[in-house]
Amino acid sequence: MHTLTSWRALFVREYLEHRMAFVYFPLGIVVLLALSALSALGFNRVKILHNFAFPDPLKVFELGYLVLLAMWLVYLAIALFFYYGDAFAADRRNNAMLFWKSMPVTDLKVLASKYFAGSLMFPTIILLVGMVTGLLFFAMVSIGAYIVPGFAMVDPLAALGSFVQITLFGLVYFVLALVWYAPFLAWVGGLSTVVGRWSLPLAFVIPGLLIVIENVALFGNVPRGGYIWAYIGRRFNFGLDENDLKLLVFDPRGFDAWRTLNRVVVDIDWLQMGIGVLFAALVIWLASQYRRRRIV
Numbered sequence: 001m002h003t004l005t006s007w008r009a010l011f012v013r014e015y016l017e018h019r020m021a022f023v024y025f026p027l028g029i030v031v032l033l034a035l036s037a038l039s040a041l042g043f044n045r046v047k048i049l050h051n052f053a054f055p056d057p058l059k060v061f062e063l064g065y066l067v068l069l070a071m072w073l074v075y076l077a078i079a080l081f082f083y084y085g086d087a088f089a090a091d092r093r094n095n096a097m098l099f100w101k102s103m104p105v106t107d108l109k110v111l112a113s114k115y116f117a118g119s120l121m122f123p124t125i126i127l128l129v130g131m132v133t134g135l136l137f138f139a140m141v142s143i144g145a146y147i148v149p150g151f152a153m154v155d156p157l158a159a160l161g162s163f164v165q166i167t168l169f170g171l172v173y174f175v176l177a178l179v180w181y182a183p184f185l186a187w188v189g190g191l192s193t194v195v196g197r198w199s200l201p202l203a204f205v206i207p208g209l210l211i212v213i214e215n216v217a218l219f220g221n222v223p224r225g226g227y228i229w230a231y232i233g234r235r236f237n238f239g240l241d242e243n244d245l246k247l248l249v250f251d252p253r254g255f256d257a258w259r260t261l262n263r264v265v266v267d268i269d270w271l272q273m274g275i276g277v278l279f280a281a282l283v284i285w286l287a288s289q290y291r292r293r294r295i296v
Helices: 002-042 057-090 096-101 107-147 156-180 182-217 226-235 242-250 257-265 270-294
Strands: none
Touching: 002 057, 002 107, 057 107, 057 156, 057 182, 057 242, 107 156, 107 182, 107 270, 156 182, 156 257, 156 270, 182 226, 182 270, 226 270, 242 257
16 A cells, blocks of 8 residues: 555656646647637638548548647657656755655655656646547537538548547557657656756767767778667657558548557567667666665
């Protein structure tokens, strides 16, 4: 019971300290998007060329919802980068570390709670916000059928099926992406334990210096850009490729989560996925040791 209570307290703390970036600001974006769309439709500001051939309204909804989830994933990536660049060292500035060190909570547990808040709790909130925007987009598409000439009504049952399929795809995709980029997020967080917010630029500067040193020291004996650059490039390459995106746009069939996820899963290097998880765990453990031994 004590363990669950301490975990809950740590997660609540992260939520209260970062709800502006992960709750209030995303909800504000949703409200602005809804007001903008309602204004455009309500005041008939949508200009359509005559004889314009509209695509299948269900396809419009599917692509729109997918684009919205992709935009929220980009927002999440940016927000998490700044979160991890600050969260591991935030309690050093407001003396909260003294409180937690006085409690029966280890430094490893504190840093693990920060990492899992960023990789589980906050992404869940953003995904829920993305689902809300998907429902709002469906409402806009439905209203557009009454306002825009030639635009057909979306079948509610078909739209509901697509909504479930795309949401399922988004959930699994978010999880896979967060696990794939776990070493980078842990790297930023681990640096912030030592140098605070300077971890934000140093997360790129340190690998950049290593790349330069490798290319200078081994000039002519390494591939273009060097091995480090090639490895980092592969690590940052994740998700659907250009051909997959074209298929999503031009495939006349409805969205199929299993078919699309299969294309993602087969391209994942699972060995690298496992190595990345181990690296992230090692970085968090080393950061906790530094915090325990060097920061009082």
